[in-house]
Amino acid sequence: MLPSKADVVVIGGGVIGSSAAYHLSKRKMSVVLLEKGGLVSGTSGACDGLVYLQSKRPGAHLKLAMESRKRFDSLEQELGRDIEFRAHGGMIVIETQEELEAMRLFAEDQKESGLEVTLLEGKQARELEPSLSEGILGCTYSPLDGQVNPIALALAFLRGAKESGAKIFPHTGVTGFSLQSDRIIHVKTAAGTIETKKVVNAAGVHAPEIGRMLGVEIPIKPRRGQLVVTEACAPLLRRGLLSAKYIAAKYNPALAETGSWAYPLSRPRAEGFFSGRHGSSSALTERPRGVQCNGLRFKHRDSSLRCGISA
Numbered sequence: 025m026l027p028s029k030a031d032v033v034v035i036g037g038g039v040i041g042s043s044a045a046y047h048l049s050k051r052k053m054s055v056v057l058l059e060k061g062g063l064v065s066g067t068s069g070a071c072d073g074l075v076y077l078q079s080k081r082p083g084a085h086l087k088l089a090m091e092s093r094k095r096f097d098s099l100e101q102e103l104g105r106d107i108e109f110r111a112h113g114g115m116i117v118i119e120t121q122e123e124l125e126a127m128r129l130f131a132e133d134q135k136e137s138g139l140e141v142t143l144l145e146g147k148q149a150r151e152l153e154p155s156l157s158e159g160i161l162g163c164t165y166s167p168l169d170g171q172v173n174p175i176a177l178a179l180a181f182l183r184g185a186k187e188s189g190a191k192i193f194p195h196t197g198v199t200g201f202s203l204q205s206d207r208i209i210h211v212k213t214a215a216g217t218i219e220t221k222k223v224v225n226a227a228g229v230h231a232p233e234i235g236r237m238l239g240v241e242i243p244i245k246p247r248r249g250q251l252v253v254t255e256a257c258a259p260l261l262r263r264g265l266l267s268a269k270y271i272a273a274k275y276n277p278a279l280a281e282t283g284s285w286a287y288p289l290s291r292p293r294a295e296g297f298f299s300g301r302h303g304s305s306s307a308l309t310e311r312p313r314g315v316q317c318n319g320l321r322f323k324h325r326d327s328s329l330r331c332g333i334s335a
C-alpha cells in the first residue's frame with residue numbers, strides 16, 4: 025500500500041531515479057519511488073553501460089562525468105553488490121584525416137579540462153586492440169573510461185535505497201499533482217495519493233510529460249538509439265570502442281539525418297562542435313563486419329524484455 029506521506033517522491037525507476045532514491049534515503053529522508061512500468065524497464069535497461077569520459081564535451085557535461093567516474097572507484101564496495109564495473113579504458117576510433125584533426129582539437133580541450141586522454145596513431149591503436157583494421161588512422165584513448173552493467177547498477181541502488189527505508193512501487197505511474205500556492209502538495213497515482221513537498225522528476229525521456237502536468241515545459245527531445253545483440257562469441261575487444269562518427273553525430277544530430285559533411289577546421293566551441301558523416305558502414309574492426317554480414321541472428325535489445333525485474 026502506498027504511504028500517505030513522504031519527504032520526497034522520486035518519479036522513475038531507471039538509473040537516475042534509483043540513484044536519487046538511494047542517496048536521499050541514505051540521508052535519512054523518507055523516500056517513495058514510483059515507476060509506471062517494471063523497474064529498470066526504460067532506457068537504463070536497454071543501454072550498453074559505457075562509462076565514457078572521452079565522449080563528453082568540455083564544460084559542465086565533462087565535469088559531471090568526471091565526478092561521476094570518481095564514484096565508481098568505490099561504488100561496488102559501498103553498495104555491496106557486483107555491478108560489473110570494469111575500468112578497462114576506452115577508445116574513440118578515427119578513420120579519416122578530418123576526424124583526426126577534429127578529435128585532436130577535442131582531446132586538447134578535454135586535456136585542458138583535466139581529462140587524461142591521448143591521441144594515438146594507427147599502429148599504437150592496433151597494439152592496444154590487435155583486431156582493429158589496418159585502415160584505422162588512429163584513436164583517442166583514455167584509461168579512465170569503463171563499463172558497468174546498467175541493470176545491476178540500478179538494482180543495486182534500489183536495494184540500497186530499500187535497506188535505508190525507501191519504499192519502491194513498480195507499476196505505479198504518476199498521473200498528476202495537486203498544488204497549493206504553486207507548490208506541490210500531493211502526487212497522484214491510480215493507487216492513491218502521497219502528500220509531499222519534494223518531487224524528483226527522473227522520468228527520463230518522459231520527464232517533459234511530468235513537466236506538462238505542472239505546466240512546465242522541459243526541453244528534452246528524445247532521440248532513438250539502437251543496440252544490436254549478436255549470439256555469444258569470444259571477446260574480440262579488450263576495452264570500450266566508439267567511432268569518431270558517433271561523437272560527431274552526438275553533438276550535431278542533424279548530421280545523423282542528412283549524412284552530409286560540414287566540418288569547421290577552427291577550434292570547436294559552444295554549439296556545433298564538429299560534424300561528420302554518420303551511419304556509414306565503417307569497418308572499424310576486421311571481424312565484426314563479417315559477423316554482421318554472415319547472417320547471425322540479431323536481437324534488438326528491447327526494454328520490454330526487462331520487465332519483471334525486482335529490486
Ligand SMILES: Cc1cc2nc3c(=O)[nH]c(=O)nc-3n(C[C@H](O)[C@H](O)[C@H](O)COP(=O)(O)OP(=O)(O)OC[C@H]3O[C@@H](n4cnc5c(N)ncnc54)[C@H](O)[C@@H]3O)c2cc1C
Pocket residue numbers: 035036037038039040041058059060061062063064065066067068069070071072073074075076196197198199226227228229230231234248249250251
Ligand atoms: C541504445 C542506447 C545506448 C546507450 N548507451 C549508453 C552508454 O553506453 N552510456 C551511458 O552513459 N548512457 C547510455 N545511454 C543513455 C542512458 O541509457 C540514459 O541516459 C539513462 O539510462 C537514462 O536513465 P534515466 O533513469 O534518466 O531514464 P530511464 O531509465 O528511461 O528511467 C525513467 C523511468 O521513468 C519511468 N516513468 C516515465 N513516466 C512515468 C510516470 N508518469 N510515472 C512513473 N514512472 C514514469 C519510465 O517507465 C522509466 O522506467 C544509451 C541510451 C540508449 C538508448
